[in-house]
Amino acid sequence: MIQPAFFARPAADLARDLIGATLLADGVGGIVVETEAYDHLDPASHSFVGRTRRNASMFGPSGHAYVYRSYGLHWCLNIVCGTEPRGSAVLIRALEPTTGMETMRERRGVSALRLLCSGPGRLSQALAVTGELDGKPMDQPPFSLLRRSTAVTVVCGPRIGITRGINTPWRFGMAGSAFLSRRFE
Numbered sequence: 001m002i003q004p005a006f007f008a009r010p011a012a013d014l015a016r017d018l019i020g021a022t023l024l025a026d027g028v029g030g031i032v033v034e035t036e037a038y039d040h041l042d043p044a045s046h047s048f049v050g051r052t053r054r055n056a057s058m059f060g061p062s063g064h065a066y067v068y069r070s071y072g073l074h075w076c077l078n079i080v081c082g083t084e085p086r087g088s089a090v091l092i093r094a095l096e097p098t099t100g101m102e103t104m105r106e107r108r109g110v111s112a113l114r115l116l117c118s119g120p121g122r123l124s125q126a127l128a129v130t131g132e133l134d135g136k137p138m139d140q141p142p143f144s145l146l147r148r149s150t151a152v153t154v155v156c157g158p159r160i161g162i163t164r165g166i167n168t169p170w171r172f173g174m175a176g177s178a179f180l181s182r183r184f185e
Contacts, residue, residue: 002138002145007062007081011037011088014081015172016156018090020148025127026141028100030117031148032092033177036159037170038078040087051087057135059086065143067124067134074121077129079138079145093160093171094118096179097126119181155184 002021007014015037023029040058051059057066058080066078066089082088095117097104104116104126117123124130138145153175158166160182173180 002063002147004061004063004137004139006147007079007138008083009081011039011081011090012170014079015090015170016154018079018092019154019172019174020150020152022098022144022146022148023092023095023127024099024144025129025133027144028103029127029144030095030098030179031174032094033096033174033179034092034094034181035172036091036093037172038089038091039082042165042168042170055087058089060135061137062086063138065129065133065136065138067129067131069131070121075124075130076120077124077127077133091120092123093120094173094177094179094181095123095126096174096177114179118179157184 015035018032018035021032023032060080062081064080066080068076070076078089078091080089097113097116105111107128108116108126116126154172155175156169156172158169159171173184
């Protein structure tokens, strides 16, 4: 199990090191294959404008969940990181499903393995992540986060779906993974 001290570092470093880790929520999940980093100085970050009711968890302890609704439709799971000042987090963009596939298929209403967790909204739906988990520690139930057990090749590029900070190469992925939300160019 990854301990809280693991998260007390810059978002880009954490985002890279989470690739290959195993993330489970109530025993359902898989291998992290794609992440994006956001910090308090980043104009694309929710914390850039300061603390609000919506982003309050980003200013809490490292190693806790920051869960928000994207476009009023999909929940997105982030992990708060960094040291003072807070306001940094890593978005978990995609998993390679490994555990609880039938449960994820039921939750998502699809059978294709690739479509279960390839994108932050799909991932949250498959893992039953909702706003109720906002602020919860990642090292306690329902979450389980385990360090990667083998070496992986990590690729990086620009983040997806943002209009500010678009040239910052803070999207990280597992090279060759078929479960990315979008290929790296």
